Amino acid sequence: MKKLLLLGNEAIGQGALDAGLSGAYGxxxxxxxxxxxxxxxxxxxxxxDVHRTWSANEKTAMESALGMSYAGKRTIITMxxxxxxxxxxxxxxxxxxxxxxxxxxxxADDPSMHSSQNEQDSRFFAxxxxxxxxEPSNQQEAYGMPRLAYEISEKYHLPVMLRITTRLAHSxxxxxxGKVLKENEMHLPENKDQFMLLPSFARxxxxxxxxxxxxxxxxxxxxxxxxxxxxxxxxMGIIACGLAYNYLxxxxxxxxxPILKIxxxxxxxxxxxxxxxxxxxxxxxxxxxxxxxxxxxxxLGNPKIHGxxxxxxxxxxxxxxxxxxxxLGLPKLSSKDIPEVVAGRPPALCVGCPxxxxxxxxxxxxxxxxxxxxxxxxxxxxxxxxxxxxxxxxCVDMGASISMAxxxxxxxxxxxxxxxxxxxxxxxxxxxxxxxxxxxxNVLIIILDNDITAMTGMQDSQVNGRIEQICEGIGxxxxxxxxxxxxSKHHEENVKVFKEEIAYKGVSVVIPRRPCxxxxxxxxxx
Amino acid sequence: MKKDIILAGVGGQGILSIAAIIGTAAIESGLxxxxxxxxxxxxxxxxxxxxxxxxxxxxxxxxxxxxxxxxIISVEPMESxxxxxxxxxxxxxITNTNAFVNIPNxxxxxxxxETISSFRNHISLDADKIAKDIGSPRSMNMVVLGAASxxxxxxxxxxxxxxxxxxxxxxxxxxxxxxxxxNVGREVAEQNK
Ligand SMILES: Cc1ncc(C[n+]2csc(CCOP(=O)(O)OP(=O)(O)O)c2C)c(N)n1
Ligand code: SF4
Numbered sequence: 001m002k003k004l005l006l007l008g009n010e011a012i013g014q015g016a017l018d019a020g021l022s023g024a025y026g027x028x029x030x031x032x033x034x035x036x037x038x039x040x041x042x043x044x045x046x047x048x049d050v051h052r053t054w055s056a057n058e059k060t061a062m063e064s065a066l067g068m069s070y071a072g073k074r075t076i077i078t079m080x081x082x083x084x085x086x087x088x089x090x091x092x093x094x095x096x097x098x099x100x101x102x103x104x105x106x107x108a109d110d111p112s113m114h115s116s117q118n119e120q121d122s123r124f125f126a127x128x129x130x131x132x133x134x135e136p137s138n139q140q141e142a143y144g145m146p147r148l149a150y151e152i153s154e155k156y157h158l159p160v161m162l163r164i165t166t167r168l169a170h171s172x173x174x175x176x177x178g179k180v181l182k183e184n185e186m187h188l189p190e191n192k193d194q195f196m197l198l199p200s201f202a203r204x205x206x207x208x209x210x211x212x213x214x215x216x217x218x219x220x221x222x223x224x225x226x227x228x229x230x231x232x233x234x235x236m237g238i239i240a241c242g243l244a245y246n247y248l249x250x251x252x253x254x255x256x257x258p259i260l261k262i263x264x265x266x267x268x269x270x271x272x273x274x275x276x277x278x279x280x281x282x283x284x285x286x287x288x289x290x291x292x293x294x295x296x297x298x299x300l301g302n303p304k305i306h307g308x309x310x311x312x313x314x315x316x317x318x319x320x321x322x323x324x325x326x327x328l329g330l331p332k333l334s335s336k337d338i339p340e341v342v343a344g345r346p347p348a349l350c351v352g353c354p355x356x357x358x359x360x361x362x363x364x365x366x367x368x369x370x371x372x373x374x375x376x377x378x379x380x381x382x383x384x385x386x387x388x389x390x391x392x393x394x395c396v397d398m399g400a401s402i403s404m405a406x407x408x409x410x411x412x413x414x415x416x417x418x419x420x421x422x423x424x425x426x427x428x429x430x431x432x433x434x435x436x437x438x439x440x441x442n443v444l445i446i447i448l449d450n451d452i453t454a455m456t457g458m459q460d461s462q463v464n465g466r467i468e469q470i471c472e473g474i475g476x477x478x479x480x481x482x483x484x485x486x487x488s489k490h491h492e493e494n495v496k497v498f499k500e501e502i503a504y505k506g507v508s509v510v511i512p513r514r515p516c517x518x519x520x521x522x523x524x525x526x
Numbered sequence: 527m528k529k530d531i532i533l534a535g536v537g538g539q540g541i542l543s544i545a546a547i548i549g550t551a552a553i554e555s556g557l558x559x560x561x562x563x564x565x566x567x568x569x570x571x572x573x574x575x576x577x578x579x580x581x582x583x584x585x586x587x588x589x590x591x592x593x594x595x596x597x598i599i600s601v602e603p604m605e606s607x608x609x610x611x612x613x614x615x616x617x618x619x620i621t622n623t624n625a626f627v628n629i630p631n632x633x634x635x636x637x638x639x640e641t642i643s644s645f646r647n648h649i650s651l652d653a654d655k656i657a658k659d660i661g662s663p664r665s666m667n668m669v670v671l672g673a674a675s676x677x678x679x680x681x682x683x684x685x686x687x688x689x690x691x692x693x694x695x696x697x698x699x700x701x702x703x704x705x706x707x708x709n710v711g712r713e714v715a716e717q718n719k
Contacts, residue, residue: 003553005549005550005553005559007563030567031566114564114566114568115566167588167589170562170563170564170565171560171561171562171563171577172549172559172560173558173560173561173585173588174558174559243588245586246586246587246588247586247587247589249586249587250587321587321589321590321592322591325591333591333592333593333594334593335592335593335611335612335613336593336611337610337611338608338610338611339607339610339641341604341607341633341634342604342607343629343631343632343633344573344629345536345571345572345573345604345605345628345629346629347567347570347571348571348572348628348629349570349571350570350571380570455567455570457565457566457569
């Protein structure tokens with residue numbers, strides 16, 4: 001069969017579809033977005049009418065998926081690493097309810113923070129929840145793992161995490177497809193109380209979860225994805241997790257050290273014991289945070305274990321062929337330096353972006369109050385922090401703009417302003433707005449409505465066309481919900497609107513509304 | 527056979543189309559391929575690169591090792607230099623000379639060109655002008671691909687096939703314009719070699 005040329009993310013999408021997927025849920029987030037985008041445009045998914053729309057946020061996505069699992073069908077939830085924080089309540093508790101139809105929680109981590117606020121490692125979450133993880137090292141494994149994930153998920157009635165990182169998510173390679181499995185028939189859980197977490201049931205379920213850890217370990221022990229390759233040189237043994245395996249092999253034509261390649265967790269204890277016993281030193285290569293290394297080292301440490309914790313590798317950031325080579329103690333490859341003439345080129349708001357005009361008007365309206373008044377959020381509009389805009393002051397987590405403005409206003413700070421994108425507002429701004437209305441906070445909330453979720457590549461925005469109604473429904477007074485058109489020709493009137501609403505003592509909402517300049521070309525392509 | 531290629535440019539300049547065409551040509555030639563690309567934040571006018579690896583043997587790393595690239599193909603002159611640490615001793619630098627200035631501290635143009643010219647193995651061409659001259663200004667990226675085509679160790683006909691596959695759904699006219707652009711790029715590079 002001819003190979004398909006797929007991104008790691010697309011391979012997961014195709015793999016899930018071919019493994020009997022009935023519904024995909026998620027909220028966009030780099031580097032995870034292309035899993036659902038692939039399923040959305042896949043002709044077979046369209047023909048079978050696999051559910052494939054974006055959810056309001058990662059938590060609602062995870063819960064919808066649990067509902068589909070309850071009904072006996074196979075499902076996948078996709079998100080970036082910080083999205084798992086939002087879905088954490090559902091994820092942690094799903095370890096106790098478990099799954100009926102197979103559940104894959106596909107999480108894409110972003111070490112080096114190419115497009116993220118932090119570089120947290122989702123494997124820690126899975127360990128915390130006592131749930132299994134599959135971690136592919138290449139696109140073919142990314143295609144194949146959903147199949148195994150559903151098998152494990154339905155055998156042990158547990159959600160399975162599929163953890164990838166940026167480089168695999170966004171790298172293409174040829175992928176061979178396997179047999180296409182049928183979707184599950186609808187069937188409710190055999191055990192009527194499976195999804196009932198009243199304390200008396202939850203206690204039993206937790207004991208059960210603890211009791212099957214050994215079985216999960218045996219699954220890992222026998223997994224084709226945890227491969228031990230012996231080597232003649234026992235001075236060092238190498239444990240390579242996921243993608244790290246590739247950087248290891250890139251540096252050798254033939255590696256004489258024993259290698260344990262890890263692609264399935266919980267860790268296979270016997271295999272780890274073997275490499276630990278057989279080798280003088282152990283090098284742990286893992287993309288993300290030093291989880292396996294920390295487990296092996298223990299609190300009191302072990303001088304035999306090397307990796308990110310003892311400085312053999314940098315403590316933060318992505319792995320690559322170069323830093324892995326250094327960790328292996330191989331001679332540095334000769335290479336040129338970047339010439340001095342090269343200047344940095346950070347990302348910036350596009351020329352003609354609606355956010356630019358919104359910020360111009362806002363900055364002018366705020367002139368008399370000095371700097372430091374605008375709590376903002378995550379999206380293209382975060383780039384408004386950079387020169388020449390210098391228009392906002394904070395970016396923490398999705399929805400934080402509104403809640404932080406409330407807290408600052410509570411302290412007497414004035415004016416307290418929140419600037420949030422439309423998709424971010426739908427994700428987790430609405431609850432903050434409810435707090436503001438309930439407490440009658442003196443805040444101005446600016447909902448930057450560019451018609452779309454732009455930063456992650458133009459996904460539909462859940463609140464599209466309904467923002468005023470939502471604000472009114474939550475309880476903002478109608479006269480203080482103002483829509484403006486962010487164009488330079490309206491600059492003066494826009495400044496006036498901002499000034500008036502800053503002056504109003506209470507909750508006011510201004511909605512600058514103009515589509516992102518890329519909306520039309522994107523919609524045409526669809 | 528092994529070719530490691532860095533594609534460089536600014537978000538929105540079309541390096542992913544170049545990658546897709548070379549990638550398709552490689553797959554059509556029965557070769558192994560890995561191609562790491564940049565999505566997300568940097569695509570908003572920031573520097574973007576793609577690591578493209580082609581080989582007749584399986585490829586391990588999605589990223590090219592330092593000093594390992596056979597080619598840097600860039601659609602912007604300053605960006606061509608950003609990835610020099612990846613270029614091998616005898617590697618080639620192939621770049622568009624038309625600057626994309628979206629930062630206040632863009633370097634002095636003459637100094638930039640001097641730095642590029644100081645490399646023995648370089649080909650530079652004003653691909654924006656060439657694309658405009660043939661009446662398809664948006665095919666600048668294909669002109670650059672054309673200039674690099676003889677270094678790829680892929681049959682030229684496979685690249686043409688790649689263009690037909692990648693641009694096929696945009697219509698005959700677009701395919702023709704891109705085929706012309708790659709051809710002109712190739713000819714200009716031949717004359718300047
Ligand atoms: C919890 C969480 N989920 C997802 C993301 C990824 N993300 C960053 S910005 C953004 C969307 C922003 O859309 P919008 O608010 O409409 O602003 P725009 O980019 O359109 O200006 C997303 C999904 C994130 N940073 N955190
Ligand atoms: S993609 Fe759209 S919203 Fe984002 S910076 Fe460009 S114009 Fe603005």
